[in-house]
Amino acid sequence: MSMTLDPRTLDSKIPDGSLADKWDNFKANEKLVNPANKRKFKVIVVGTGLAGASAAATLAELGYQVDAFTFHDSPRRAHSIAAQGGINAAKNYRGDGDSVHRLFYDTIKGGDFRSREANVHRLAQVSVNIIDQMVAQGVPFAREYGGMLDNRSFGGAQVSRTFYARGQTGQQLLLGAYQQLARQIGIGNVRLFNRTELVDIVNIDGRCAGIVVRDLMTGEVSSHSAHAVVLATGGYGNVFFLSTNAMACNVTAAWRAHRRGALFANPCYTQIHPTCIPQSDDFQSKLTLMSESLRNDGRVWVPKMAGDLRAPQDIPEDERDYYLERLYPSFGNLAPRDISSRAAKRAIDSGQGVGPKQNGVYLDFGDAIGRLGRNVVSERYGNLFDMYERITGENPYETPMRIYPASHYTMGGLWVDYELMTTVPGLYAAGEANFSDHGANRLGASALMQGLADGYFVLPYTISNYLSQWLNKSIPDTSHPEFARVEAEARDRYHRLASIGGTRSPDYFHRELGKIIWDYCGMERTEAGLDKALSEIPALYEEFSKDLRVTGGEDGLNQTLEKAGRVEDFFELGMLMCRDALEREESCGGHFRAEHQTAEGEALRDDENFAHVSAWEWTGDATQPNLHKEPLAYEEVDFQTRSYK
Amino acid sequence: MSGTLKNLTLKIWRQSGPADGGRFDTHVIDEITDEASFLEMLDILNERLVESGEEAVVFDHDCREGICGTCSLMINGQAHGPERATATCQLHMRKFSSGDTIVIEPWRASAFPIVRDLMVDRSSFDRIVESGGFITAATGGAPDANLTPIPKPVADAAMDAAQCIGCGACVAACPNGAANLFTGAKVSHLNLLPQGQAERYQRVENMVETMDEHFGSCTNHGECEAACPKEISIDVIALMNSDYRKAKTINRKSLSRV
Ligand SMILES: Cc1cc2nc3c(=O)[nH]c(=O)nc-3n(C[C@H](O)[C@H](O)[C@H](O)COP(=O)(O)OP(=O)(O)OC[C@H]3O[C@@H](n4cnc5c(N)ncnc54)[C@H](O)[C@@H]3O)c2cc1C
Ligand code: SF4
Ligand code: FES
Numbered sequence: 001m002s003m004t005l006d007p008r009t010l011d012s013k014i015p016d017g018s019l020a021d022k023w024d025n026f027k028a029n030e031k032l033v034n035p036a037n038k039r040k041f042k043v044i045v046v047g048t049g050l051a052g053a054s055a056a057a058t059l060a061e062l063g064y065q066v067d068a069f070t071f072h073d074s075p076r077r078a079h080s081i082a083a084q085g086g087i088n089a090a091k092n093y094r095g096d097g098d099s100v101h102r103l104f105y106d107t108i109k110g111g112d113f114r115s116r117e118a119n120v121h122r123l124a125q126v127s128v129n130i131i132d133q134m135v136a137q138g139v140p141f142a143r144e145y146g147g148m149l150d151n152r153s154f155g156g157a158q159v160s161r162t163f164y165a166r167g168q169t170g171q172q173l174l175l176g177a178y179q180q181l182a183r184q185i186g187i188g189n190v191r192l193f194n195r196t197e198l199v200d201i202v203n204i205d206g207r208c209a210g211i212v213v214r215d216l217m218t219g220e221v222s223s224h225s226a227h228a229v230v231l232a233t234g235g236y237g238n239v240f241f242l243s244t245n246a247m248a249c250n251v252t253a254a255w256r257a258h259r260r261g262a263l264f265a266n267p268c269y270t271q272i273h274p275t276c277i278p279q280s281d282d283f284q285s286k287l288t289l290m291s292e293s294l295r296n297d298g299r300v301w302v303p304k305m306a307g308d309l310r311a312p313q314d315i316p317e318d319e320r321d322y323y324l325e326r327l328y329p330s331f332g333n334l335a336p337r338d339i340s341s342r343a344a345k346r347a348i349d350s351g352q353g354v355g356p357k358q359n360g361v362y363l364d365f366g367d368a369i370g371r372l373g374r375n376v377v378s379e380r381y382g383n384l385f386d387m388y389e390r391i392t393g394e395n396p397y398e399t400p401m402r403i404y405p406a407s408h409y410t411m412g413g414l415w416v417d418y419e420l421m422t423t424v425p426g427l428y429a430a431g432e433a434n435f436s437d438h439g440a441n442r443l444g445a446s447a448l449m450q451g452l453a454d455g456y457f458v459l460p461y462t463i464s465n466y467l468s469q470w471l472n473k474s475i476p477d478t479s480h481p482e483f484a485r486v487e488a489e490a491r492d493r494y495h496r497l498a499s500i501g502g503t504r505s506p507d508y509f510h511r512e513l514g515k516i517i518w519d520y521c522g523m524e525r526t527e528a529g530l531d532k533a534l535s536e537i538p539a540l541y542e543e544f545s546k547d548l549r550v551t552g553g554e555d556g557l558n559q560t561l562e563k564a565g566r567v568e569d570f571f572e573l574g575m576l577m578c579r580d581a582l583e584r585e586e587s588c589g590g591h592f593r594a595e596h597q598t599a600e601g602e603a604l605r606d607d608e609n610f611a612h613v614s615a616w617e618w619t620g621d622a623t624q625p626n627l628h629k630e631p632l633a634y635e636e637v638d639f640q641t642r643s644y645k
Numbered sequence: 646m647s648g649t650l651k652n653l654t655l656k657i658w659r660q661s662g663p664a665d666g667g668r669f670d671t672h673v674i675d676e677i678t679d680e681a682s683f684l685e686m687l688d689i690l691n692e693r694l695v696e697s698g699e700e701a702v703v704f705d706h707d708c709r710e711g712i713c714g715t716c717s718l719m720i721n722g723q724a725h726g727p728e729r730a731t732a733t734c735q736l737h738m739r740k741f742s743s744g745d746t747i748v749i750e751p752w753r754a755s756a757f758p759i760v761r762d763l764m765v766d767r768s769s770f771d772r773i774v775e776s777g778g779f780i781t782a783a784t785g786g787a788p789d790a791n792l793t794p795i796p797k798p799v800a801d802a803a804m805d806a807a808q809c810i811g812c813g814a815c816v817a818a819c820p821n822g823a824a825n826l827f828t829g830a831k832v833s834h835l836n837l838l839p840q841g842q843a844e845r846y847q848r849v850e851n852m853v854e855t856m857d858e859h860f861g862s863c864t865n866h867g868e869c870e871a872a873c874p875k876e877i878s879i880d881v882i883a884l885m886n887s888d889y890r891k892a893k894t895i896n897r898k899s900l901s902r903v
């Protein structure tokens with residue numbers, strides 16, 4: 001059942017009051033559910049990454065009945081585990097001038113004035129609670145000798161506000177949230193459905209009534225109903241095939257919700273991270289990130305001369321171009337990601353690339369080792385250096401690392417209002433799956449912050465505002481025929497994918513799709529390129545529909561079939577990304593349209609015409625989506641040209 | 646720099662389900678660059694199998710960065726293969742030579758039933774954590790994070806233990822199929838920290854007893870430490886045992902006085 005949407009209903013529900021008061025005003029006025037009544041409500045949380053685990057644990061702690069779903073074998077394996085560098089919070093423990101306002105402003109500016117002011121301000125406000133909460137749960141953040149918490153700097157900020165646990169911050173935060181969730185599972189407040197994939201959303205009478213899932217162990221398709229459903233299912237960076245995301249990250253949950261009426265916002269806002277290990281061969285399956293924190297001490301350079309094949313040690317200082325320091329003197333090597341990535345691309349495109357495939361730039365720790373000593377450098381980055389050496393066979397203490405940009409994070413996602421509700425009543429999106437806080441570019445160490453903010457400190461408040469209206473009213477359960485109908489559709493879909501009987505594996509199509517998207521909707525986009533992509537993707541999709549081969553059948557565990565379903569959804573998403581990129585005739589943050597740049601090659605925004613969120617509606621035809629616009633009005637900040645010079 | 650490996654023989658365990666007896670299948674990889682990771686080699690094999698109409702080899706993996714703990718292969722009889730402190734996904738073909746025969750099996754432990762081929766069920770680890778591997782701290786009520794200074798050596802020791810990725814190599818490597826390294830790591834992480842003191846003895850008691858329901862007993866072989874991709878030290882087992890002994894004797898009403 002697709003819903004027809006009146007554009008006027010795209011109401012972001014921003015509370016009244018000054019920016020600093022909005023969140024307090026919301027909390028003062030929202031409808032609550034009293035503690036004894038909470039257990040009458042069932043909430044489904046899909047995803048057990050930072051956003052999902054924290055939401056599920058907190059909702060259960062409050063007394064709601066929670067069913068949590070993940071396609072992983074354990075909640076602890078969610079992709080959040082892989083975050084390396086750190087998490088921001090406006091604690092101002094350094095006394096270096098940080099404040100809620102500064103974190104708010106840095107995030108708005110970092111997002112190139114394309115995010116919603118009220119959401120970002122709330123994020124900065126609750127950031128301080130996150131650190132308190134995680135420390136109370138036993139997250140072993142790095143400490144100084146006096147026992148106080150340590151901080152480092154991340155791109156796009158001139159203060160030190162990033163908290164970290166060696167190079168494994170995401171791991172430690174996720175384990176913290178997982179342990180809270182495990183506690184709730186242990187005492188029976190949360191039922192966990194592991195190795196279970198959401199394959200569709202069920203809407204009845206204009207609200208989300210539940211989900212349809214596939215048990216990955218048995219292939220069985222079944223339904224679950226609830227008062228509200230939260231999707232905390234992560235980002236879609238794997239649309240590029242090669243990315244720093246874990247292999248299983250996919251867009252299926254968000255995409256299926258989109259097909260059932262949830263608008264998809266800003267799909268073209270994708271983040272290409274500047275510091276990844278360059279691709280070494282053609283069948284490579286994934287790229288590895290080298291944390292941005294390395295740019296605190298590493299210096300980025302390329303040889304001044306194009307085609308210079310000398311070993312780095314043989315290139316004298318005055319023949320090196322430390323291009324970030326040269327172009328952006330006040331932020332230097334810590335320029336934001338979009339800017340650093342494009343600068344690397346330009347250097348490589350002009351023939352200054354290094355390494356066997358000339359597809360990298362150097363990140364050099366020579367100075368840092370000279371200044372701080374090898375021990376300090378190893379203390380700060382040892383595990384990253386080891387990881388680099390394992391993958392490349394080169395020792396970064398002796399020879400500079402080689403890095404290159406790769407798909408890393410997606411700012412776009414399901415459109416949500418201030419309460420994190422999508423355009424489908426009762427369906428929420430949290431964490432990387434929503435579009436809410438990062439505008440056109442996310443600052444480093446802010447995704448972990450957002451995921452935990454959504455799950456611990458926002459959703460548990462906002463969800464009662466919706467649930468309260470259903471108190472003591474009956475809602476449809478899974479015996480409603482709509483569940484059976486959607487289940488049948490899901491079964492048919494997997495049956496179709498399993499029985500095409502062509503010649504090519506899902507991976508083949510994913511790789512080919514990824515190439516198209518990377519070439520035409522990657523770091524630099526042009527009208528001609530996007531047009532090309534918009535004709536190539538449907539053609540490839542056509543081939544997929546005829547020539548896909550899935551062995552093993554649809555009953556029981558079948559990783560090839562799982563992959564086929566995910567790749568199919570990437571096709572449709574890819575088309576929407578290109579459409580969105582084509583429609584946005586400006587450059588902002590991670591979206592760089594070559595037609596719109598300054599004389600110096602920087603992004604040229606068009607605030608007159610594009611200061612809005614592009615929220616796309618599914619129409620039943622992937623090539624004909626319908627655009628809705630949420631205007632971005634700023635009360636507190638003025639539009640400015642972003643400068644990191 | 647990069648080179649090519651030729652003529653690798655893979656002997657891969659195939660088993661259609663828990664009830665099936667299982668067998669080894671042999672596949673030959675004619676040529677592969679030594680830059681490839683071990684799992685990329687399996688990806689290539691799987692693509693070839695699917696395109697020729699055969700079923701892909703089932704194996705668990707996800708992050709491919711040695712952090713999620715999903716990958717889990719016995720390679721030539723060694724959990725996670727020959728490279729020290731390295732998870733399967735981070736192992737690269739440069740560690741092998743042309744002409745090698747490589748035997749690939751799943752974790753073998755009675756607490757980890759085989760699901761299919763190389764995939765096992767490790768949910769017994771989750772049961773251990775659910776029984777006590779947490780600090781009870783309801784959302785919202787936490788004091789300022791810097792209120793309790795934690796000496797750096799304490800924070801570092803907790804972090805050393807907290808690095809466990811929950812892969813299960815320790816169990817697979819153990820002749821008794823014991824989970825003491827995994828459990829000890831979680832107990833140590835939380836019991837070392839000031840925030841973990843209130844539940845310290847209850848935690849160790851619950852976790853050890855849940856562990857004993859599922860896993861074999863530790864007889865100090867130390868194989869676990871050698872197999873662990875995160876180099877978790879067997880000191881965590883000593884700490885767990887000592888706290889467990891205390892848990893059985895200590896008067897918890899006077900805990901704040903010790
Ligand atoms: C290598 C790397 C390093 C990073 N480092 C940092 C950093 O230092 N700082 C920072 O702030 N950010 C960092 N990020 C970004 C950050 O890690 C992610 O944005 C964030 O962790 C996403 O969390 P999440 O909870 O939204 O989703 P995820 O952690 O991706 O979790 C998604 C969950 O949804 C489940 N799921 C998805 N689809 C379905 C479905 N259909 N059915 C059932 N379950 C489903 C999955 O099983 C999983 O449990 C990094 C990202 C990468 C790739
Ligand atoms: S202790 Fe080591 S081997 Fe055992 S589960 Fe943890 S990381 Fe894996
Ligand atoms: S795949 Fe994540 S640790 Fe190996």
